[in-house]
Amino acid sequence: MTAATKDEIIALEKEYWDAMKAKDGKRTSQLSGKLALTTSARGVTSIPKAKMGQMTEEGNWTLESYEFEDVNVVTPADDIAIIAYKVKQKVTMDGKKQELRAADISTWVRGPDGWECHAHSETFLQDGKGA
8 A cells, every 4th residue: 555645634634624513423433543542631532433423413512614724744654644733713612602723633544444533632722812
């Protein structure tokens, strides 16, 4: 197999974000590894595929829009890709509209079922607004 291109990995990451925007738990589950690791302001979490789908569909939040900036992709092996970027997100959480800016990184692994995201981390930028 050959390594994925930068455009292919960006498309996968956007597909994941689009699934979150649509609250499509089936798709986020399909795109997630059997057990995905995440880090955020809440700490470190291991999330099984099915739970990822459930978390996407549930909760008092909506993702209205997102925009990537400063996207970088590395492929340390043909079946591994790491993408890092800044993201501007417009969200509603608990009825409150917000614009958030963060730096994100995801690790994608190509297996028998295609590409899956096995790790994701999001760090909100200091001003909480600027990317």
